[in-house]
Amino acid sequence: MAPDLTSEGSSVQRQWLTDFLHNPNTLRPSLVRRMPRFNLSDGDNKELTDYILTVYQSPAIDVDLATNDKSAPETVEHGRQLFYSKYACQSCHIVDSKADKGYIGPTLTQVGSRLTPAWVYAWLKNPQALRPGTTEPNQNLGDDDARALTAFLMAQKGPGGRGVKQ
């Protein structure tokens, strides 16, 4: 019913996880079921966040991967072109909330504040390796394409920082 969290610690960023546990906005509008809001105290929230980030780590994800936040603008632009033209990710994902409409996969408007670059890169290379049975197709991306797409996605920080509804 709910997502497998085995590798959640390798997947998400601390600030996002804390915010999410306080108020679980939906990531996947096409799903019917929603995570409940548990009204955690700040202490409980921090403890849970620490636990998830420490224990639920995947050895397959190299968090120190070279793809960093400050990619060159042309790499980001290359990633945008790959996203919209070559791989047409907008059929299932929303990056520009005004223009894109697909809602099969999670909304990516603030994915750069949510996921770690290493996770995004590994996911793009082989989604089924991280979540067996996921419907995201394995596009058999080359390293360069995957790196450019990761740079583009990590540049999506969301409209107004934390607390903004997606």
Next chain:
Amino acid sequence: MMRRFTASRTFGNSAALALLSFAALAGCKHSAPADAGLKATAQGTALVESSGGHQVGATGTTLKDPLVVQVNDDHGTAVPGALVEFQGSAGVTFDPAAVLTDASGQATTSITLGAIAGRYELGSVTPGKNKPVSLAIVETALDYQQRVGSILADKYCSRCHDSESSPERVSNYDNLEVKPHPFTEGSTLNKMSDADLTSIILHGGPALNRSALMPPYGNTLSAADVKALIAYTRAMSDPPYQPPGTVYERK
């Protein structure tokens, strides 16, 4: 000279079997009429389908929803108490096979499909005032491979290729700039060969110079999965898909 035969998925192969079944059914009908004891109190002049047509089920199983047909008179008003008989081919059974329409003029039966996969053209008949009135009903039976395909299609394809939303599955069809072809759209899909469909599933839309909104599934699905999906789309096609016939190789 060499000859190659392409196996047909229609009833052609089993014509003899079907003939036998017909003979058996006909025999039964004479000895014990299905409408025994049913006295029609009224006659209609038209028969329309209310629900339960165009269902898909596994071979030999009972379809999920009952078939409901309605008897109307000249003015389109429902006629209660009219006799409706259901007729099937090759091993299809109805429960009941004959029924009087209820107060709202509707006759309901549940359908159990035969053991052979394919498209079943069934009939319902009401005696009418002057001459019998009949209505054709189409149901589809899936074999094992086609059922595997239907499960895969539910998971990977339907969200975009099926424009209808359900409580469990929101459709993405309306969000796409280039509309996907529903698997029932025989007018388009029947023109595409198995090789075309394989290419587009494995390599995505651009493989056939179509939209990139259709992603490649070649690294996600197995070869057997793709074959099952194609078998399923062929079974769902309307108008029905005609597999290529016998191919004679030129010298």
